[in-house]
Amino acid sequence: MSHADVHRAGDTPIKVDLIAGETYVWCACGRSAAQPFCDGSHKGTGIDPLVFVARKSEAVFLCNCKQTLTPPLCDGSHKS
Template sequence: MTHSPVHSAGNSPIKTALQAGKTYAWCACGRSMKQPFCDGSHQGTGIDPVIFTAEVEGDVWLCLCKKANTAPTCDGSHKK
């Protein structure tokens, strides 16, 4: 399996409503057409989505630049 570079899906985070207790797959490769979530486009890249379960109900800012050290949430890395 070859490792492909990560693609930025945007230059700012996206406000996303999450349901408490629901499991999500955040796109880590930047190729998904369903940003910020995975649609399987990472297949063959060696980059896997970040699987997480929302702990609380409500809006969060999810990373689109794919550089956040706090993925899947934004940490401001897109400003650097």
């Protein structure tokens, strides 16, 4: 997958309160209407969402531009 294949869902990260032990499915394609989470809109694109389990309960900023080098976390890529 290249960055050219994904849709930019937004220009700012989304703050999410994660709960330790919970499983989350981050949208990697940018097509989901439930940003920053997957709603299945990636089907047929060849782009898979990122499934992760929160290690601890905390507030994080999840990438919405889909250009991050540290998915699912924002790394500031939306600024360039």
